[in-house]
Amino acid sequence: MQAPLPAELQGQIGQRLREAYIELINEPVPDRFVVLLQKLKQREEQSKEDGRDEK
Amino acid sequence: MTKSDDDLQALLIAAVPNLRAFANSLCGDPTRADDLVQDTLVKAWSNLDGFEKGSNLKAWLFTILRNTYFSELRKRRREVEDADGAMAERMSVLPEQHVHMDLVDFKKAFGVLSDDQKEVLLLVGAEGFSYEEAAEITNAAVGTVKSRVNRARVALNKALGLEAGESINPNGEFAGITRAVGRG
Numbered sequence: 001m002q003a004p005l006p007a008e009l010q011g012q013i014g015q016r017l018r019e020a021y022i023e024l025i026n027e028p029v030p031d032r033f034v035v036l037l038q039k040l041k042q043r044e045e046q047s048k049e050d051g052r053d054e055k
Numbered sequence: 056m057t058k059s060d061d062d063l064q065a066l067l068i069a070a071v072p073n074l075r076a077f078a079n080s081l082c083g084d085p086t087r088a089d090d091l092v093q094d095t096l097v098k099a100w101s102n103l104d105g106f107e108k109g110s111n112l113k114a115w116l117f118t119i120l121r122n123t124y125f126s127e128l129r130k131r132r133r134e135v136e137d138a139d140g141a142m143a144e145r146m147s148v149l150p151e152q153h154v155h156m157d158l159v160d161f162k163k164a165f166g167v168l169s170d171d172q173k174e175v176l177l178l179v180g181a182e183g184f185s186y187e188e189a190a191e192i193t194n195a196a197v198g199t200v201k202s203r204v205n206r207a208r209v210a211l212n213k214a215l216g217l218e219a220g221e222s223i224n225p226n227g228e229f230a231g232i233t234r235a236v237g238r239g
Contacts, residue, residue, distance in 0.1 A: 004205050013217070025073060036097070
């Protein structure tokens with residue numbers, strides 16, 4: 001196994017990685033995901049109601 | 056937790072920014088990343104029975120996302136091999152929109168890592184999953200995850216040409232971490 005990097009370098013790399021990643025996390029979320037989950041839930045409720053009607 | 060549960064919807068929505076960041080970092084293509092997140096949410100929704108109550112929902116979602124990504128990748132590679140008789144080299148870099156110049160080099164360097172290295176470094180180094188959690192998510196042994204993280208760091212260090220004693224922040228403070236916590 002390759003020798004690990006000195007802690008200081010690990011820290012520098014970790015810092016840059018987190019900075020880059022946080023920029024991505026902070027990007028605004030498109031509406032499509034909220035809409036998608038609402039649709040999935042509506043479909044679920046609809047199919048439950050349909051199930052009751054058949055009884 | 057049931058599908059009509061508003062909490063579940065809130066939890067899934069809350070995970071979206073992290074899922075998008077992870078998908079973007081893995082595939083380097085924002086459009087494809089959003090498709091991956093959408094597939095992940097649909098799969099999570101329809102397989103909710105497979106989720107163990109009380110276990111880590113975020114880890115479960117990340118598992119679905121990376122499995123979806125890698126199975127698509129295998130499929131694409133087979134198609135490319137069939138079409139060209141050769142494996143196409145795939146260049147994946149972190150998207151560069153809205154970035155500070157000092158991060159551009161890092162994002163380029165990140166692109167030299169293999170997919171295996173990227174995913175464990177993102178899970179452990181960026182998302183803060185434990186080695187054990189990352190091992191479970193990637194279906195690998197803990198020792199394998201540790202060695203991949205180590206090799207990823209060594210490769211990044213080489214690509215960045217960092218040296219011990221050279222501080223990114225002249226104040227010597229871990230600004231990135233502080234900001235990370237502050238922005239929550």
